[in-house]
Amino acid sequence: MALRVGLVGYGLAGKTFHAPLFPAAEIELAAVASSDSAKVLADHPGVTVHPTPAALFADTSIDLVVLATPSPTHPALMLEALAAGKHVVSDKPFTPSVAEADQVIAAAAKAGRIATCFQNRRWDSDFLTLRKLIEAGELGEIKSYRAHFEFYKGEVADRWQERPAPGVGIHYDLGAHLIDQALQLFGLPDWVEGDLVIQRSGGAIADGFHTRMGKGALRIDLFGNYYAPDHSTRYAVHGTRGSYMKRFMDIQEDQLRGGMTPLDEGYGIEPQDRWARVTTFDGEQGSSRFEPSIPGAHQQFYALLRQAIENGGPPPVLAEEARDTIRIIEAIRESSEAGRRVTP
Template sequence: MKPIKTAILSFGLSGKAFHAPFIDLHKGFELTGIWERTKSESVHFYPGTTIYRSLEEILADDSIELVVVNTPTATHFDYTKKVLEAGKHAVVEKAFTTTTAEAIELKKIAEEKNSVLSVFQNRRWDSDFKTVKKIIDEDWLGEIMEVEIHFDRYKEELSPKPHKEIPAPGAGILNDLSPHLIDQALVLFGMPEAVFADLRMTRPGSKVDDYFEILFYYPMLRVRLKSGYQVREPFPAYVVHGRKGSFLKSRADVQETMLVANHKPNLTDWGTEPESEQGLLHTEKDGEVIRRKVPTLQGNYYDYYDGIYESIRNNKPVQVSAEDGIRVMRIIDTCFESSRQRRALPIG
């Protein structure tokens, strides 16, 4: 197994918690270097890696095959374009870009360079979402009629990171959290016919959107996506109603909490939720009414990077493709316009 030499463009929360641990765990990768502009924090966690002081140093290193673009959203297009034009593969944090047009251009460059380009939609591998998907795929609820997906928090203070709070391309909760929920909805149900979005600023002093409610229109189904910072008592993260029954599930994936606490992932019991967070299934099967808790599947972001390895080394289809990223950006662009016009808009 020839390891894929990999560089990460930032060692903040994203690099430290979501990327480096799984690249380091996977035998098919070698964490070659990390871009730290002034600090040298990564050396304490990964002493064998090189600290780069500029993107140009990374691009000039011919041994590096894969670059993780996990910098602020406004930089994604420019940095990813340079990475692809240097002949390297790229994993890009969400939001993929700041516009659909940028996302389309990156896909075109990747195809011209025969490079793997993927968006880091790690929440597909959350334990809670995997369980919801299994319930739907196994047809426990019949035809799905109504779905709500929430990503709520209670936090009034503004982020100390300027790129999150100053009005600019890539700022705001729609760019920060909605890509998770939009991607999950698209995985489950595909592209909607139309979208309505309500964006608001709710925290004292906020200058960017910090609340959204998005409604996806399908022929019969409606999917509602919600996120905000004024939710002290959270709603179930997943509420799924079908013609035969319902499934309710909390957002209880433990991976982020464990990673932020510097726990190293593994391939055995990682991503295992407590039994107390099991979802509630209330449905009917073969004439019998069923109301019971459902064991939660194990989550593991390792599977995302395992897919990247298979795509680069074995030419397998990319699990989260550039086209997936384009679809999410089309929804986000439509949401901004829908909120401005205060009406539902078709997805062209």
């Protein structure tokens, strides 16, 4: 019997970034909590549409709940889902605060259920390729890591993501992905410097950030903003033996927005003109090549989560890892307000 999932929320995230991944992970979308049943049923005629999250949590046929809801709602909904005996996935950010993350972790342990965070960018093509090179030692010891996640959204829109609330701001949004990737590669840093700014006219939430972190001699620089008409800069990573230089974001978001799914031929595969340039130096001479990109695979998050639920292993993203990302976000905010380095 397929794992049955209930999706809470059917806006952009639920419709575009979660639901299309389930079939490739052998997970059945069985129910959706939404106030717009016609929209849901137009895409998924066989599902049950519940009017509220509480009604979905009470559905005894559901094994796993996925929250594709506004960030401020994540802690309360995760606690409610766990109390109902469900495994639960929160879209990022996991929670607005470390204290709330601790509450969710404790509740999951008490319920004997998995609570995890949808850090799908671990399965981006460029990150998978970079991680392979680092783990193989091709770049040597990394000394400088610079990553960008930028778009152009010059006008402030009337939506919840633009209104001040817990867990809202570019550091919780794009920043959560950048931080999670850096922590996966290098672990928690020794110190954090953060700079948060409102750059757009009429803006009410942080929409630009630069975060610098240090771990020994390693320097990690993370950038995000909404004033990037040319948002092709992605990675500049330098080690004792080589460099990884990458332009353009992973292709999966554009493919999903265009209606492609992981079951379609070509999904997650970057064209050759998007491959990274890898330059290595053996101490005497250097060489440069374009590194074929490992295909992106956001669906792997759900495939690995299904295996964890069915076999009792750890989920693909530990709740403690998600909490560490929030710990860094809190340090960024503290540093930006105080104008100094802080220890996370």
